[in-house]
Amino acid sequence: MQKITQKQTKRENLLNKGVSLLMVQGFHGTGLKEILDAVQIPKGSFYSYFGSKEDFAAASITHYIAIYVERLQSYLEQSEGNALGAMERYVQETMRELEAIEFKGGCLLGNLMGEIGDTSGVCRMALKTALDCYRDAWELALSCAQREGSIRADKSAREMADLWINAWQGALLRMKIEHSTVPLKQCYDELLGGLFKA
Template structure:
């Protein structure tokens, strides 16, 4: 009889540990303790902590993709409402832990990019996918007449990704969602006109 796999449990609980403590701050021992599995289970399922980190990124972004589908890429809703809904979701996710954890993507970009090219490349790809979703939403807004027809959707989408990540980083440091709230206000009152 084969032994049960602890892979999913290690990933789910490991994601929480890494998001709370950071990639470098989360030891393999911390991860397996949180999952309630023997330490050998980690090496049975992951060739390295870097390989585990890449899978944690995928798990985290899979959840984000669901939100992208329901907000930025949801053609049943007015485009600028979708954009506002995505930012509101970002604020509510931040507030779950009093903004202490920030965004795992931004955390990995800051912390792991210097130590792992594989993680750095994957984070860049994920940010590009986020930018494409913002661009899709903005292009829909231009097509619907919510924005000027010649609106620079690509540049503004890049600005949104960078500014949202920056405001989330500040929110984490300040232990307040206010920087993201301010970003949303300025985005809608000054840029998306």
């Protein structure tokens, strides 16, 4: 078993706090001092972890999406033979979490795509990689469901995964302004419960 160093723990703490603050305050509204103070790391030490604030935001994006990809994969592993059910449980859990925090934040990817997606090359690439990774997880889930016969086979799993990501991101943005999971439920009902079904 690999030993986790104190530096790795501090880096993890920085990323966890960074995700929380970036989600609510955005890139420009979040100061490095605020993050460092929250995890009790001296300001001068920041650059031993990240080369710049943009590098930090890019690492936060990667850190953020890994959690959601792992969760979807975990549901798939626990639901052998019922990939559609795994996807449904994943979406329902996500909606419950968003309701519990009263829709604050939404999705870090969507928030940062709108704020800095076209102004920071480093963050744009991290966002693209994160979206591709998330899309690939959905493609795998959808292809499993296709093999099981619960998802239509006349469209590729990749096409449907792309459509899901596009629609879900838009629904998350609407959720933020409407303070309601209705847009998410519509996305879920129309795609997983409708268009995608066999």
